[in-house]
Amino acid sequence: MTVHTAALRDHACLIVHGPDQPGIVAAVTALVTRNHGNIVTLDQYSDNPEGGAFFQRVVFHRQDLTAAVPEIEADLAGALGPLGLDWRLTDQSVPKRMAILASTSDHCLLELLWRHRRGELPVTVPMVISNHTKTAEDVRSFGIPFFHVPSAGPDKSEAEAKILELVQGNVDFIVLARYMQIISEDFLDAVGVPVINIHHSFLPAFIGAAPYRKAKERGVKLIGATSHYVTKDLDEGPIIEQDVARVDHAHSAADLQARGAYVERAVLSRAVQWHAQDRVIRHGNHTIVFN
Template sequence: MNLPAQDAADRGRLIVQGADGPGIVASVSSVLARVGANIISLDQHSTDPAGGRFFQRTMFHLDGLPGRLTELEEELDKDLSALGLSYRLVEARKPKRVAIMVSKTDHCLLDLLWRQRHGEIPMNISMVISNHPDLGDDVRGFGIPFFHVPVAKDGKAVAEQEHLKLLKGNIDLLVLARYMQIISGEFIEELDVPIINIHHSFLPAFIGAGPYQKAKDRGVKLIGATAHYVTEDLDEGPIIEQDVVRVSHVQTTAQLQRRGADVERQVLSRAVAWHCEDRVIRDGNQTVVF
């Protein structure tokens, strides 16, 4: 549903997390009521009511929100700091600034570009970066800048510096849409924004080249995909979303790849949408998804 411009501008998201204890929901609600905000939706989760971790996502409406953020933050600081809680306050009207990195495989990239064009995900894709030139015309057809940054065999550090020049300070989220290069811990630390990756769920059973052929040779009955945040530990970051489809001996390797591509598109688009809607809260190496 498309909201009137002013109504959309007055909607906010409040993300709260910390040690669980009595009075958290009441405190959050009290602060919002005190400034005249109306709660639209509220989701919460506790890992354990006795000594566990607490998470909450609240959508609210507050007349004149953009001009009252400082007032609201001051009220939240007073009440939530006493409970040892941290929070994020987000204006719903501001879409996340997103960059995509890709190699030659286009299905996840084109799906995200299409979903942005049709307003399905609250994001602005500011650029696409690739280590190959193949997808440049496709990306530019969506009116989005495309940058080809080759990665030489011994030149990954040089390429990553070029990436940082393009990305640092300009994005809120980086999506690896089948970018077939391992990024370094130094790059992750210096970029300092969340990074989401997608891969087939055969890992670690079918690592390396040709995973679908290896899966076919083993007679797999399920194929799937996993979207996760990127950490220095390869493919071990907090999982956001996963899905599978059932297959059988009838499917050829090419058919497995096509079905796998469908799952990858859906899983990545859901993960990116949930992140852009501030539905994902990281808790160590796990996530809470509202």
């Protein structure tokens, strides 16, 4: 679980994913061994032993990893390609570059910046982008660049174009930390990196405007939050993490919202950590999380 990237020198993470078939685990572990890697952790899951999908995450130590990567990748391509398996090899000592998009709420934004400063998120934060200026000073006090990209009016294409310009080539994933703008399908297609979102959720779910008021009227006893990958279907993408907090009749709608904020920052932080550690594999509209 350690996330300090310095301690992860010469550690590689290998994700393998594809149609299940006998012998995959043996093939992959043999490959790691013949490339002089020592397996530190291995997680494996098959959603159906007969004709299902196979998922594996292996972290292994290999001295002089950087130099060996091309050779290992060639071996992977030769060994796993014919089996129809996708694979992805990452150097665990290289932190992922994360852009944060926010609006006026600071609870998710500051929690991410603070956990990053504590060394608990294996990321760098090249930029925070907001359609408001309210959080600028706080962000810069963490030594993080802040960019203001206003997003007034119904046409969001100009704002999205500016954001694209800022992030393309500069980040490995984007986090919507209570960014109160709908992301267009065009943007998602163009940006080419995963986008993680956080939204409130209730049992039962309340759709549309004023969810906290509706939850209050129905008298829910739990409020929650869901972090998921953004897809073209708004708020319907693969779930990474969820959690809830207990409430009762004495909480006002504003109290529900305040309490929900604490669930949101915790859930988003865990989702970001697991994504940054290559613990999350997307498959169809759900995720495999090896945590």
